Structures are given as C-alpha cells and as structure tokens.
Amino acid sequence: MFNLLGFSSEPEPAKYNEDEVKAQMSAEVDNDFEDALQEDADEGVRGEFAVTDEELATLRAAIATDFPEDAMYLSDAYIRSVASKPYSKDPKKRRPLEYSQEKLTHVMQWRKEAGAPEMEDLVNLANGDPYSPEATEQPDKLSKAQALVTSLNTGSVYWHGFTKDGRPVMWIRTNRKPWYPNVDAEVDALILFADAGIRSMPDGVTDFVVVADSGSPPPPNPQFMINTLKALVRGYPDRLSLLISAPVSSIVQFVMNLLLPLMPGRLASKVMLMGIDQAKPKLADLLMNGEDDIPTFLSGTADHDRFYPEEGKCSNRGKGSLKFDYFGMMERLAQQKADYIKWKAAQSEE
Incomplete structure (x- = not known):
C-alpha cells in the first residue's frame, strides 16, 4: 500500500x-x-468458512455502537473475509465470532487514534481560505x-x-x-x-x-x-x-x-x-x-x-x-x- x-x-x-x-x-x-x-499473523490467510447474515449483522452492530461516525468504513465483503478465516488454534474450525470482532475493533480503534476518518476534511481545510474562521480558529x-x-x-x-x-x-x-x-x-x-x-x-x-x-x-x-x-x-x-x-x-x-x-x-x-x-x-x-x-x-x-x-x-x-x-x-x-x-x-x- x-x-x-x-x-x-x-x-x-x-x-x-x-x-x-x-x-x-x-x-x-x-x-x-x-x-x-503479532496482530497480523494471519495476513493473507484465505477465509473459506460461511458467515451468516445474522453474524454479519452482529459484527456490524458492534462496530456501529463503538465507532458510530466511522461505522460504514468496512464493507460487508471485508467483514465477511475477516470472519470467515480459520481459527489459528484449530485451522479446521472457523475463528470464533468474538475473535473476529476483536480483530475488527483493533482496526477501527487504530483508525480513530490515527485520525483516519478526518483526513479528507483536512484536504478540504487546506484547500480553503486560510483566513476563514474555520482555519484561524483551529x-x-x-x-x-x-x-x-x-x-x-x-x-x-x-x-x-x-x-x-x-x-x-x-x-x-x-x-x-x-x-x-x-x-x-x-x-x-x-x-x-x-x-x-x-x-x-x-x-x-x-x-x-x-x-x-x-x-x-x-x-x-x-x-x-x-x-x-x-x-x-x-x-x-x-x-x-x-x-x-x-x-x-x-x-x-x-x-x-x-x-x-x-x-x-x-x-x-x-x-x-x-x-x-x-x-x-x-x-x-x-x-x-x-x-x-x-x-x-x-x-x-x-x-x-x-x-x-x-x-x-x-x-x-x-x-x-x-x-x-x-x-x-x-x-x-x-x-x-x-x-x-x-x-x-x-x-x-x-
């Protein structure tokens, strides 16, 4: 990237x-x-297990609760790809839903700490009048x-x-x-x-x-x-x-x-x-x-x-x-x- x-x-x-x-x-x-x-140990591992619509909705609801302003950042396809991976402790089984939720939460928390959701707002700010109230007050x-x-x-x-x-x-x-x-x-x-x-x-x-x-x-x-x-x-x-x-x-x-x-x-x-x-x-x-x-x-x-x-x-x-x-x-x-x-x-x- x-x-x-x-x-x-x-x-x-x-x-x-x-x-x-x-x-x-x-x-x-x-x-x-x-x-x-260590968190990225399963990078590139393909997810081949099924994820139901109900499980997808559960994961989405948790993200929306914890990160309401950035809740739609993750697509359904990406959430399913994370949740469908094999469990590291037993590759014959799908990882527990709670484990997938933890992985997704780590991504969203990193985004919040890095200020990722506000990056495009910064571009708009820098492209605007540097003497505007929005600029001078911040x-x-x-x-x-x-x-x-x-x-x-x-x-x-x-x-x-x-x-x-x-x-x-x-x-x-x-x-x-x-x-x-x-x-x-x-x-x-x-x-x-x-x-x-x-x-x-x-x-x-x-x-x-x-x-x-x-x-x-x-x-x-x-x-x-x-x-x-x-x-x-x-x-x-x-x-x-x-x-x-x-x-x-x-x-x-x-x-x-x-x-x-x-x-x-x-x-x-x-x-x-x-x-x-x-x-x-x-x-x-x-x-x-x-x-x-x-x-x-x-x-x-x-x-x-x-x-x-x-x-x-x-x-x-x-x-x-x-x-x-x-x-x-x-x-x-x-x-x-x-x-x-x-x-x-x-x-x-x-």
Whole structure:
C-alpha cells in the first residue's frame, strides 16, 4: 500500500551509510511495532468458512455502537473475509465470532487514534481560505492540513485505473518524493489515499494493488518505513494484494533486505521486485486494458502526467495550498470504476 520502500528523492546521486540506516531501523522497531506484527499473523490467510447474515449483522452492530461516525468504513465483503478465516488454534474450525470482532475493533480503534476518518476534511481545510474562521480558529488543525497537502502536492502517489479483477491501482513515483520528508504528513497522506481507494472498490473487492516506479531511489528513511509498515499491518490488514516495484536497483535490494525480515511472511510474499522487461508483461496481464494501461514511466504509452504532473506544473486548486488534483482523481476513479463494471459485464456475456 503504500510506499513500503520508504524512499525520498532529489536529482543528485543517492548517498547513505548502510550501517547507519540499519542502526536507525533497529532503533525504530519498538514494542508497539512488534505487537502490530503479532496482530497480523494471519495476513493473507484465505477465509473459506460461511458467515451468516445474522453474524454479519452482529459484527456490524458492534462496530456501529463503538465507532458510530466511522461505522460504514468496512464493507460487508471485508467483514465477511475477516470472519470467515480459520481459527489459528484449530485451522479446521472457523475463528470464533468474538475473535473476529476483536480483530475488527483493533482496526477501527487504530483508525480513530490515527485520525483516519478526518483526513479528507483536512484536504478540504487546506484547500480553503486560510483566513476563514474555520482555519484561524483551529491553527493546529490547519498546520496539519497544510503539511498533508504539501505531501500530496508532490504527485508522488495517486490512484489510477483498475486491474482485471477489479482492484484499484495505486501508483508511486519515488523520484518525486522530498529529500527530507515530514514523516507524519507522509503517513497521513498514505492513510488518505488508502481510504480513498477502499471507498472506490467495486462490490466484493477488498484489496488493492500498488505499482512503484523505483527507478531513481535515493536514501531510505527508516522512521518512515517503520511507521508505514506499522500502519499497513495495524490499519489495513489484508488490504494489499500485490506490490510491484520496478526497476530493481542496489538501493531497492538493500531496503527490501531490511524490510522483508520485519514483515509477516504472507505480506512479504506479496512484494515483487522486477526489471522493466519483467514488469511490462506482468502489468499487461494485470491491468484492465492490458498494455494500454502501462504508463510512460514504465516504458508504456499511458500518459499519467496529463493528470498528475510534477508540482512545478500545477497551480493552486482553491484559495489554499492544495495543488494536487485530489478531487479530480476521485472523479476519474469513480468513472474508471463504472468503466470496469461495464467491462466486467461484457466479459461475462462472452
């Protein structure tokens, strides 16, 4: 989901001390991170047990009681996928409903603590008049909102298109990342994007695909990598279907050698490092329109820069500091979802 590679970038050559990065990574792995990994032990385990409508209603009612303002975030399909998994203590049986409720509560509690439901409100705030009463009466909130859209404005992350099986595709342009990132703002941006993609999923789809252009990766940021991985396993379990990173470089290999041992095994298996020659046929098989959906920065023909140019080529969207076309992205994603549903229906008729 996410820029798991943790890159930030500038035009000059990357320079970093591998031993220092390893030491910083070790320092970032705290007890909270270890607890998060323990909670994610069943990442990727398929649920094959039945969940009745009554059980689904019971789980939904508990979420609505404890988290009324965010109650509709989890789709029926996702709740069923969690509740239908085998019990870790006896894989021949379905996990108890109480256990599923606990897992879902952990996700919802993380969202509340991370401020996930308010992220889009922050975008609206930063896009508005900075001298409005709403802005001036909440200086801390405005500052957080402005930091968030500063991250968005790089155009380094966005949603565009769907796979042949209806998963939305997040694109990451690592060469656009800032040299010295605001880690909190970068993680907030990924939360915003993850939720936007989840809201745009067709019925029955519960996870997404990430494609990272990692052709110009500079030094990794250990704090960002750990915070992002923690957010993924705590806030978005079973949401990442596949992450493709291309092309492969020595820095990418170094970063993944640090990250893979920290990931739950099934999550690590979803990460694929590829050369461009390998990535193109993989993407052609994966993306809804095949080769026509492969972007120019991965040696294809689709011009993403038409919609998501570099920050220097963007103007402010409103009276505030937002330059990235977030709301246009959401409109395009809605249309692409409708196109996918029509395409899928046509495929079924053949």
